[in-house]
Amino acid sequence: MLDLIAQRRGTLGPAERRVADWVLEHPRRAARMRLAELAAASGSSEPTVIRFCRRFGLRGFRDFAPRMTEALSRPATYVHHHVQPDDAPVDAATKVVDASIQALFAIRAQVASMPVQAVVDALARARQIVFAGLGASGHVAADASHKFFRLGLPCTALTDSPSILQYAAIAEPGDVFLVTSHSGRWAELARAAATAGERGACTVALTEPGTPLADAARFLLPCHAPEDTNVYTPMSSRLAQLALLDALQVALALAMGDAAVDRLRRSKDALQRG
Amino acid sequence: MLDLIAQRRGTLGPAERRVADWVLEHPRRAARMRLAELAAASGSSEPTVIRFCRRFGLRGFRDFAPRMTEALSRPATYVHHHVQPDDAPVDAATKVVDASIQALFAIRAQVASMPVQAVVDALARARQIVFAGLGASGHVAADASHKFFRLGLPCTALTDSPSILQYAAIAEPGDVFLVTSHSGRWAELARAAATAGERGACTVALTEPGTPLADAARFLLPCHAPEDTNVYTPMSSRLAQLALLDALQVALALAMGDAAVDRLRRSKDALQRG
DNA sequence: GTCCAGCATGTAGGAAAATTACAGAAATAT
DNA sequence: ATATTTCTGTAATTTTCCTACATGCTGGAC
Structure with a gap:
């Protein structure tokens, strides 16, 4: 903070x-x-x-x-250690895991002030849930879709700009449109969120606060993770997004009650046989 | 209090x-x-x-x-809190994040004893890298492929059984075959790893120790995460797998030296313009 | 140089929440 | 049995926070 x-x-x-x-x-x-x-x-x-x-x-x-x-x-024990060029592979690996732990701590501290209740309510009532994200965030969206799908809700993941914009144009009230982005700066994502919101869909942004996307969405799940600038890919922030979506799914399952828990158990049992 | x-x-x-x-x-x-x-x-x-x-x-x-x-x-309150049916959404969410933090702590403690150096060497010399996984682990594989691809290495992600078995049958020396699985119990994954290994590929398993898949692979990156049994999806273990692959990628980038770091920087800059 | 648009900032009124005052009920001691 | 003390809830008061609107400023266009 x-x-x-x-x-x-x-x-x-x-x-x-x-x-x-x-x-x-x-x-x-x-x-x-x-x-x-x-x-x-x-x-x-x-x-x-x-x-x-x-x-x-x-x-x-x-x-x-x-x-x-x-x-x-x-x-404050987990101070961030930057990866150094002369680190041994094991040391570098440990530092990366440390950074991820750090990111999750940051998220944990923020969860309390997030609109979790409101988002869960919207998800529980949703006609369909659409997850959107580009690049690495696309994988997050796909993962989320796969995960919420097990609750028995209609889910889709959109991972390219044309699909996302097309969907936004036909969004309807009752839809929940959850957009994931590391930077929150892709103009088309913010535009898609705005469009979907105007059409009455409930828009949720999983991104950095203060960015265009964050402002365009109805609800914001702030996801600020301090990245190691020596590492050129947004890794810990993606991990934070995943953890947050995990948390959201569990909260939603609880809100949905026995039916949801039963569906989860059944989908798990279906795998056990394999 | x-x-x-x-x-x-x-x-x-x-x-x-x-x-x-x-x-x-x-x-x-x-x-x-x-x-x-x-x-x-x-x-x-x-x-x-x-x-x-x-x-x-x-x-x-x-x-x-x-x-x-x-x-x-x-x-003191970080230690283990199971999600309970009457938890408020925010509390449940916090507990889930706590569980993920714990999983990463567990991974961190194990990193030191993993064959990171050996795997990094193999990856650095690889002709191509093939990531494989089913279901939720499929997303992990796709994410990993997308991530290692930015180092300039030939990468593929295989996320269904037929593709994985077909690949194993045509694997070659110089290939690195990295198989991800939460349970490690899918028979076809273990079989694919064994086949690819016989054909001379370097096989790496990212899974629970002591399982068929773990035994079939040449290198094992143990990924045992304590799951909350009230939650019916393997969430924290998947997070641990991702964190470990992040760590591996960074370690690999360091091992590859300036060329890899330069590629990462370029791929990042390509996005900045957008 | 002047005007307008857009943004940042502050003023004031209204809504919501916490606190206080007071009165009734329960329990105990005389 | 009664008086006194303690405990508890209703209602009014006050504090605190939030929103609508007005003002002033900065930067760009003509």
């Missing part, structure tokens, strides 16, 4: 930046403060603080305090 | 005791609830809940949620 604030500090306007600076300098105090207090202390106004919170994927200032206390009480 | 509540539970009156019991039974949900919600859920009233909080040295209900989240995010 604090990392994220520090990182995105530069993209903020002057007033919001004052808030960011104050929070970064007095994180523990900020966690215990009221909205009006923080606004006064940082020399800005209440709506500015709220907008500041929203920019980081929070629903409002109500989620700020819990989120901060969680971030502050998180064990 | 929770210990304190449990300890002082006996000294409370009936109504406040109902609150204490409810909080002890659903600590994570309690941390996220409103005053009115907690009062209703515990079968008491709002002032009773406030008095309950004051009894533990808190100024009021406003301090309750932060205290709880702090208590719950302590390292």
Whole structure:
């Protein structure tokens, strides 16, 4: 959380930046403060603080305090080790796994402030669920489709731009359109989400907060994972997305009750025979 | 905090005791609830809940949620929490992520004793790399192929039995055949690995130790992840497999030297333009 | 140089949640 | 049996947060 604030500090306007600076300098105090207090202390106004919170994927200032206390009480033991060119294969491998663990910790800390309940409700009522993603995120989408399908829900995975845009154009109310992206910067994904949303579908973005895609979707599951810049593929963030979708599926299964659990058990038993 | 509540539970009156019991039974949900919600859920009233909080040295209900989240995010609570039917969606989601973190910890501990060096050597010299997997592991294979492909190596992913068996029959020395499976019990996968091995290919299994597939392959990357038996899909183990393949790719990139790193950078830059 | 569009910021009013005041019920002691 | 103390719930009060709208600023077009 604090990392994220520090990182995105530069993209903020002057007033919001004052808030960011104050929070970064007095994180523990900020966690215990009221909205009006923080606004006064940082020399800005209440709506500015709220907008500041929203920019980081929070629903409002109500989620700020819990989120901060969680971030502050998180064990800081797992410091990120960058992979060095002269690392032995085993050491490099260990560091990569460490980075993944780190990413999951980050996700864990954020889960509490995500609109999980709202998304689960939408999924439970969905006429169909459409997962979309390009490149590596396409694999995430395919995996998710394969996973939610076992709950007995109509699922599809779309992994190329034409299909995604075509679907968005024919989306209907009752559909849930879940778009996955590491960077959130592909224009066509944001456009597809916007279109589907206008047509009445429930759009969910699984991506970095503050990006076009994140803004275009109705619900945002923020997925910010600190990547090792020496590694040129978004690995840990993809892992975080998968873990989050796993979590979503389990939450959905619980919400759907016995019928869903029964379907899962049956689909598992079907494999056991093989 | 929770210990304190449990300890002082006996000294409370009936109504406040109902609150204490409810909080002890659903600590994570309690941390996220409103005053009115907690009062209703515990079968008491709002002032009773406030008095309950004051009894533990808190100024009021406003301090309750932060205290709880702090208590719950302590390292001790990371250890094993099974998902329960009456968990709130957010709590279930957190538990699933916890399970994934645990799986990665388990993998991390095992990495040191894996034949990473040997596998990396084989991959670096490979004429082509073939990833194979069925069902959920098929997605892992596809993802791996997509990832190693960026190193400039000839890669394929096979995700159905006929293709896998056909490939095994025409495998050649210089090929690396990497088979992924959660259970390791699909007979055709073990057979394919054996066949490919006989034909001189280097076979690598990414699966549970002690299974037919593990025995049939030349190298074994053990991937045993403790699954929550209440969850009927192998989620954390699949995550562990992905993390391990990520690690392998990075290790391989390092072993291949500047050329590989350059290819990764180029493939990343190609996306940036989009 | 002037005007307009778009964005960032702040003001004020309204909604929601937590807290307090008070009164009734239960339990115990006299 | 009654009085007193303790406990509990209803209703009003206050605090806190959020939203709608107005204002001022920056940057680009004509």
